[in-house]
Amino acid sequence: MSGSTEGPKRATSKEVAEAAGVSRTSVSFAFNDPSRLSEATRDKILRIAAEVGYRPDPLARMLVNGRTHSLGILLPQDISQAMENPYYAQFLIGVGQVCNEEGYTLLLAPPLRNSMLEAIPYAAVDGFIVAGLERDRGEVAELERRGVPFVLVDSESTENLPSVEVDDRTGAAAMMVHLIELGHRRITVLAFDAGPDAGHDRGPGGFRGPLGRRMAGIDDALAAAGLSSDDVGLQIVEAPCTRREGYKAGLRILDEQNRPTVVFALSDILAAGVLDAAYELGLDVPSQVSVAGYDDQPEAVWLRPRLTTVRQPIEAKGRVAADFLVSAIRGNARHPHQKLHTSLIVRESTAPPSRIN
Amino acid sequence: MSGSTEGPKRATSKEVAEAAGVSRTSVSFAFNDPSRLSEATRDKILRIAAEVGYRPDPLARMLVNGRTHSLGILLPQDISQAMENPYYAQFLIGVGQVCNEEGYTLLLAPPLRNSMLEAIPYAAVDGFIVAGLERDRGEVAELERRGVPFVLVDSESTENLPSVEVDDRTGAAAMMVHLIELGHRRITVLAFDAGPDAGHDRGPGGFRGPLGRRMAGIDDALAAAGLSSDDVGLQIVEAPCTRREGYKAGLRILDEQNRPTVVFALSDILAAGVLDAAYELGLDVPSQVSVAGYDDQPEAVWLRPRLTTVRQPIEAKGRVAADFLVSAIRGNARHPHQKLHTSLIVRESTAPPSRIN
DNA sequence: CTGAAAGCGCTTACAG
DNA sequence: CTGAAAGCGCTTACAG
Numbered sequence: 001m002s003g004s005t006e007g008p009k010r011a012t013s014k015e016v017a018e019a020a021g022v023s024r025t026s027v028s029f030a031f032n033d034p035s036r037l038s039e040a041t042r043d044k045i046l047r048i049a050a051e052v053g054y055r056p057d058p059l060a061r062m063l064v065n066g067r068t069h070s071l072g073i074l075l076p077q078d079i080s081q082a083m084e085n086p087y088y089a090q091f092l093i094g095v096g097q098v099c100n101e102e103g104y105t106l107l108l109a110p111p112l113r114n115s116m117l118e119a120i121p122y123a124a125v126d127g128f129i130v131a132g133l134e135r136d137r138g139e140v141a142e143l144e145r146r147g148v149p150f151v152l153v154d155s156e157s158t159e160n161l162p163s164v165e166v167d168d169r170t171g172a173a174a175m176m177v178h179l180i181e182l183g184h185r186r187i188t189v190l191a192f193d194a195g196p197d198a199g200h201d202r203g204p205g206g207f208r209g210p211l212g213r214r215m216a217g218i219d220d221a222l223a224a225a226g227l228s229s230d231d232v233g234l235q236i237v238e239a240p241c242t243r244r245e246g247y248k249a250g251l252r253i254l255d256e257q258n259r260p261t262v263v264f265a266l267s268d269i270l271a272a273g274v275l276d277a278a279y280e281l282g283l284d285v286p287s288q289v290s291v292a293g294y295d296d297q298p299e300a301v302w303l304r305p306r307l308t309t310v311r312q313p314i315e316a317k318g319r320v321a322a323d324f325l326v327s328a329i330r331g332n333a334r335h336p337h338q339k340l341h342t343s344l345i346v347r348e349s350t351a352p353p354s355r356i357n
Numbered sequence: 358m359s360g361s362t363e364g365p366k367r368a369t370s371k372e373v374a375e376a377a378g379v380s381r382t383s384v385s386f387a388f389n390d391p392s393r394l395s396e397a398t399r400d401k402i403l404r405i406a407a408e409v410g411y412r413p414d415p416l417a418r419m420l421v422n423g424r425t426h427s428l429g430i431l432l433p434q435d436i437s438q439a440m441e442n443p444y445y446a447q448f449l450i451g452v453g454q455v456c457n458e459e460g461y462t463l464l465l466a467p468p469l470r471n472s473m474l475e476a477i478p479y480a481a482v483d484g485f486i487v488a489g490l491e492r493d494r495g496e497v498a499e500l501e502r503r504g505v506p507f508v509l510v511d512s513e514s515t516e517n518l519p520s521v522e523v524d525d526r527t528g529a530a531a532m533m534v535h536l537i538e539l540g541h542r543r544i545t546v547l548a549f550d551a552g553p554d555a556g557h558d559r560g561p562g563g564f565r566g567p568l569g570r571r572m573a574g575i576d577d578a579l580a581a582a583g584l585s586s587d588d589v590g591l592q593i594v595e596a597p598c599t600r601r602e603g604y605k606a607g608l609r610i611l612d613e614q615n616r617p618t619v620v621f622a623l624s625d626i627l628a629a630g631v632l633d634a635a636y637e638l639g640l641d642v643p644s645q646v647s648v649a650g651y652d653d654q655p656e657a658v659w660l661r662p663r664l665t666t667v668r669q670p671i672e673a674k675g676r677v678a679a680d681f682l683v684s685a686i687r688g689n690a691r692h693p694h695q696k697l698h699t700s701l702i703v704r705e706s707t708a709p710p711s712r713i714n
Numbered sequence: 715c716t717g718a719a720a721g722c723g724c725t726t727a728c729a730g
Numbered sequence: 731c732t733g734a735a736a737g738c739g740c741t742t743a744c745a746g
Contacts, residue, residue, distance in 0.1 A: 010504045012739065023717045028741055038715060053502030055478035059425070060739035062481060063416045064722050069479060070464065079453030079463055083446045096436030100467065105480060106436055107427065108463040110456070121412035122426060123462060124419060124481050145410030147367045243659060276659060302600060302633060304661060369723065380733045385725055395731060417723035421738050 011054035020048045031056055062124065071099060071325060072107045072125030074116050076132045079108050085241055086269065086297055087314060094318025095129065102326050117142060126329045129153060129321045132209055149328035153321050154210050159337040162324045164317055168210050171310040171342030172217030172266075173224075175292055178308075178344055179262055180225050183352045184290065186233040188253050188260040189218065190274065192241035192267050214266055214294070235260065239270060246273020247280075254281055254289060261353035262290035268297040268309055275303055275349070286351035296345055305348035313340050368411035376409070377402045388413055419481065428456060428682060429464045429482030431473050433489045436465050442598055443626065443654055444671060451675025452486065459683050474499060484686045486510060486678045489566055506685035510678050511567050516694040519681045521674055525567050528667040528699030529574030529623075530581075532649055535665075535701055536619055537582050539709045541647065543590040545610050545617040546575060547631065549598035549624050571623055571651070592617065596627060603630020604637075611638055611646060618710035619647035625654040625666055632660055632706070643708035653702055662705035670697050 013027045020027070022041060029036045030045040037045070049055070062068045073095065075082050082088045092106070099106050107125050112118040116133055120143070127149030133140070140161070143150055152163035179187060191211060207215050222229060239249040246265060250273055253263060265271035271293030278285050285291050285305055293300060296311035317340055324336050370384045377384070379398060386393045387402040394402070406412070419425045430452065432439050439445045449463070456463050464482050469475040473490055477500070484506035490497070497518065500507055509520035536544060548568060564572050572593075579586060596606040603622060607630055610620060622628035628650030635642050642648050642662055650657060653668035674697055681693050 013741095014739080024740080025717055025742085026715090029716090032741075036715070041715080053499065053504065055503060056741090057420075057739050058479055058481045059416065059420045060722090061741075062722095063414075063420055063724090063739085064741050066722075068416070068481065070481070078457045080450045080457060081453075083449045083453055086443075086446070089440045089443070089446045092440045093437045096438075096440055096465075096467075100435045100437060103469075105467070105476075106465040108453075108465065110453075110462070112460075119462075122415055124415045124425065124427070142410065146412060147410065243655070272659065279661075298600070299656075302629065304636075370725095371723080381724080382726085382733055383731090386732090389725075393731070398731080413725090414723050417738090418725075419738095420723085420740090421725050423738075 010057075011049075011052040013054070013056065016045065016049050016052065016054045019052070020045045028056070059124075068124050068126050069103060070105045070107050070125045071095070071127060071129065071322060072109050072123045073129045073131060074119060074133070075108060075110045076116060078110045082108075082110075086299075087241075087267075087295065090297065090314040091131070091318040094315040094320075095322045097319055098322035098326060104326070120146070120148065127151075127325045129325055130155070149325060151321050151324045151328065153317065156209060156212075160335055162328050162335050162337070164320045164324065164338045164340065166210070166312050166317060166340045167342050168213040168312070169217040169220065171312065171344075172214035172294070173221040174217075174342070174344040175264060175294070175308075175310050176218050176221030177224070178346065179264060179290070179292065179350065180221060180227065180232070182262075182290070182350060184260075184262045185231065186258070186260040186262070186353070188235040188237060188263050189215075190246065190249055190253070190263055190265040190270050191215075191236060191238045192270060193238050211266065218264075233260065239273075241267050241269055243269050243273045243276070246270035247276045248273070250274035250277025251280065254278060254283060259289065262292065262350065264292045264294075266294045268293040268295045268300050268307060271307055271309065271349075272299065272303055275305075275307070286349050288354060290350040290353070292350055300345075300347075303349070308347045308350040309345050311343045311345050313342075316340060367414075368406075368409040370411070370413065373402065373406050373409065373411045377405045385413070416481075425481050425483050426460060427462045427464050427482045428452070428484060428486065428679060429466050429480045430486045430488060431476060431490070432465060432467045433473060435467050439465075439467075443656070444624075444652065447654065447671040448488070448675040451672040451677075452679045454676055455679035455683060461683070477503070477505065484508075484682045486682055487512070506682060508678050508681045508685065510674065513566060513569075517692055519685050519692050519694070521677045521681065521695045521697065523567070523669050523674060523697045524699050525570040525669070526574040526577065528669065528701075529571035529651070530578040531574075531699070531701040532621060532651070532665075532667050533575045533578030534581070535703065536621060536647070536649065536707065537578060537584065537589070539619075539647070539707060541617075541619045541710050542588065543615070543617045543619070543710070545592040545594060545620050546572075547603065547606055547610070547620055547622040547627050548572075548593060548595045549627060550595050568623065575621075590617065596630075598624050598626055600626050600630045600633070603627035604633045605630070607631035607634025608637065611635060611640060616646065619649065619707065621649045621651075623651045625650040625652045625657050625664060628664055628666065628706075629656065629660055632662075632664070643706050645711060647707040647710070649707055657702075657704075660706070665704045665707040666702050668700045668702050670699075673697060 013024045017024045017027045030042050034042050109119045109123045130150055130152050132154045239245040263274050271291055274291050283289050293307045293309035296309045300307040300309050320338055370381045374381045374384045384402055387399050391399050466476045466480045487507055487509050489511045596602040620631050628648055631648050640646050650664045650666035653666045657664040657666050677695055
């Protein structure tokens with residue numbers, strides 16, 4: 001019966017047709033093009049359908065229509081892991097807006113057997129948003145060959161594919177310039193763990209994707225200032241992207257003789273954790289130590305002190321990606337590419353380093 | 358080509374069969390039961406399939422197999438609105454765990470034409486998690502008649518359907534008892550707006566669903582203490598469930614001559630906003646005013662002061678719901694019902710009211 | 715206004 | 731080991 005798969009099989013259009021004494025064609029019309037039926041026939045069909053709880057099977061309908069009215073998002077990690085990170089919630093807000101406007105549902109498709117691409121042939125969607133696929137071009141090529149509409153997000157890839165990226169390199173550089181100008185010469189960068197997948201194929205500098213670009217931006221700023229990493233005592237620490245891990249890393253980083261004068265966390269979540277650690281250690285921010293973040297998540301304003309960070313338009317990223325996808329699904333052959341911009345948001349958590357330190 | 362719908366039509370099993378000089382049956386076997394083919398045939402088919410980028414169409418496969426390997430979650434609001442609320446992220450973490458274990462993707466299905474039920478026949482899933490369907494039994498009945506597996510979450514409904522709920526009434530009562538025992542006699546309850554939908558069919562006391570149960574719990578506590586709402590100067594204020602709105606409401610509530618000695622927010626998000634407002638107004642929490650929340654979201658511990666709140670096992674709720682659903686999909690005819698428990702978490706944001714106030 | 719027939723792209727007994 | 735045929739549940743020209 002209810003809530004289970006056994007019991008009376010689901011009603012079918014054939015059964016309704018027989019019960020109503022009409023053809024399956026008419027049953028179909030009753031649901032999809034009622035005006036083609038006489039009022040009497042239509043009412044009778046609808047009445048009987050309601051009685052037996054009949055509704056056209058969505059799957060069959062999708063198969064023949066060639067449309068699912070569903071957008072897929074190919075996740076680089078498990079659903080639960082992804083939802084753990086506020087970043088995704090924000091990204092989905094953007095995607096969701098387009099879904100609402102255009103009448104799509106949203107399918108969350110995690111990797112299958114550790115492969116994002118493997119997940120593709122198992123998802124009944126009209127197209128994919130591919131989040132952070134840091135792979136060689138061969139896999140993207142496969143995506144192309146299959147002929148499924150898709151758009152790449154935060155990919156290292158190029159402009160000849162529908163894609164949206166963020167100017168992470170410039171963003172990180174801007175923050176770094178800010179810190180250098182403030183006079184900081186003992187800087188620790190707290191990077192988020194790129195996840196298990198990233199271990200075996202890291203790019204130059206040891207990082208790929210958005211993280212790699214942020215690192216590159218940091219180098220850019222150093223170079224522009226004529227400083228070496230040694231000049232600023234650059235340390236790089238990694239931690240999984242949760243507040244708790246940021247807190248733990250912050251404790252280790254700040255509880256040292258020669259602690260840095262500033263911690264630049266590459267995610268606000270991590271920065272929040274560092275703030276917690278400073279609080280715990282009785283270190284005043286920013287007079288004793290500065291803390292900077294990345295993303296400008298909504299919470300950044302609510303932290304105490306308010307967080308200096310790099311704003312990245314996450315929601316817009318989701319919206320643009322979904323827009324591009326919908327347009328690709330409609331058969332638009334252009335390959336729109338958009339690079340979203342970051343901006344430096346200076347609030348209260350950064351200041352010049354204290355003399356005595 | 359890539360990212361669009363035009364260009365070379367997607368390869369079909371028929372084409373691969375022809376190119377390989379075999380039957381469609383063999384092509385199917387190559388993907389689903391390779392051991393039934395000679396190595397030579399299998400390799401040839403797979404090679405050709407790879408060349409033309411062929412993969413069995415997921416839709417067709419689902420139709421014939423009668424399984425989508427996808428769980429649906431029927432949202433009471435738009436995707437973007439839902440993702441705005443950390444509650445959903447947590448709920449999805451729980452659901453996502455089961456998806457990972459059982460190999461399901463997750464479809465987010467928002468209301469269609471303002472109706473959750475309307476959305477059902479358009480989703481290609483094996484079953485539904487129905488979140489907060491506060492409707493008359495007639496609609497649940499329709500759900501039953503259709504014969505789709507489903508599980509109700511936070512529904513007012515009963516035990517004869519697969520469902521999971523939380524003991525909200527007891528939870529709110531416990532907090533209220535805590536506040537009364539602390540000596541508070543000027544209490545303001547900050548409720549979250551139940552959304553546009555809730556306006557026209559409110560239950561007794563003006564609230565339905567989880568909110569209604571929490572209100573009932575508040576009454577219970579009052580009654581148990583032999584107090585009337587007037588005795589505790591009970592005020593009820595409503596606000597949309599965001600930190601910003603909680604902040605604005607907090608400003609209004611606290612910036613008064615005769616301000617309450619405690620604000621009991623029915624959501625941590627709202628409580629965080631009230632804390633922000635107190636901070637803004639230079640009111641010390643809890644010495645000048647107490648603040649209590651509901652949910653025990655992960656952030657609650659990070660707020661300053663740490664938030665006293667009612668813990669609700671949101672993640673577990675998602676996990677149990679998904680478990681029940683998977684079991685229903687497997688044809689299990691039982692109608693498991695589980696009531697999860699809340700617990701009072703006393704931290705630093707509540708204290709006895711100050712004498713002079 | 716209504717229906718017979720073909721077709722969407724696959725899988726699966728069944729037979730050989 | 732391989733294939734012809736039926737079937738999953740619908741929709742949509744086409745014909746009347």
